[in-house]
Amino acid sequence: QRVTQPEKLLSVFKGAPVELKCNYSYSGSPELFWYVQYSRQRLQLLLRHISRESIKGFTADLNKGETSFHLKKPFAQEEDSAMYYCAFPPGGTSYGKLTFGQGTILTVHP
Amino acid sequence: NAGVTQTPKFQVLKTGQSMTLQCAQDMNHEYMSWYRQDPGMGLRLIHYSVGAGITDQGEVPNGYNVSRSTTEDFPLRLLSAAPSQTSVYFCASSYRTGTGKKLFFGSGTQLSVL
Numbered sequence: 001q002r003v004t005q006p007e008k009l010l011s012v013f014k015g016a017p018v019e020l021k022c023n024y025s026y027s028g029s030p031e032l033f034w035y036v037q038y039s040r041q042r043l044q045l046l047l048r049h050i051s052r053e054s055i056k057g058f059t060a061d062l063n064k065g066e067t068s069f070h071l072k073k074p075f076a077q078e079e080d081s082a083m084y085y086c087a088f089p090p091g092g093t094s095y096g097k098l099t100f101g102q103g104t105i106l107t108v109h110p
Numbered sequence: 111n112a113g114v115t116q117t118p119k120f121q122v123l124k125t126g127q128s129m130t131l132q133c134a135q136d137m138n139h140e141y142m143s144w145y146r147q148d149p150g151m152g153l154r155l156i157h158y159s160v161g162a163g164i165t166d167q168g169e170v171p172n173g174y175n176v177s178r179s180t181t182e183d184f185p186l187r188l189l190s191a192a193p194s195q196t197s198v199y200f201c202a203s204s205y206r207t208g209t210g211k212k213l214f215f216g217s218g219t220q221l222s223v224l
Contacts, residue, residue, distance in 0.1 A: 031211065035213075042114075042215045043213075045213070048212075085153065095141060095158065096139075096143050096159075096160065096203065096204045097141075097155050098155075098211070098213060099155070099169075100152040100154075102151060102152040103152045
């Protein structure tokens with residue numbers, strides 16, 4: 001059971017669409033999360049797939065066929081520049097711990 | 111509420127030295143955990159605790175000890191520091207129920223072992 005983020009670095013220009021990739025290897029029904037770490041800020045939850053919500057313009061859809069949970073935003077902003085982590089609770093039950101992917105550093109250029 | 115507080119923010123050790131990274135939370139969270147963040151490796155779980163007096167190992171526990179005598183505190187001890195333990199360390203806490211899978215993180219400790 002693991003999540004893979006294939007891109008260490010991702011650069012886009014302001015206003016361009018952005019997609020941060022996350023692929024999972026998991027038996028059963030996964031529960032997946034995106035965490036974000038802005039410069040000089042704490043790592044924080046961005047969104048969770050079970051909520052089917054949009055936070056700061058980001059959405060993420062669980063695609064069981066492709067075993068993916070990609071994070072998308074139609075128009076990137078400079079303030080989106082950050083480190084993004086995909087994560088899931090190993091074994092399905094959190095107990096306060098998550099397994100994280102390798103992380104993707106997103107840079108949005110003006 | 112201060113949330114999750116980690117001290118110190120920065121630390122430089124020599125190989126073989128010992129030290130304790132402190133972590134305290136004031137949200138009455140049952141669960142607490144320690145991660146290390148390394149470039150290209152993401153965050154990896156070191157140890158975690160589901161309540162006072164209960165701890166368990168994570169993915170990379172070797173070289174680290176923990177204890178949890180109170181709900182609020184979860185210190186991480188390096189008994190004999192090694193250069194491979196140079197990393198950024200994060201403490202996190204969460205509720206047992208409801209949104210228990212939402213982790214609240216501290217601001218991190220940047221540790222260098224020479």
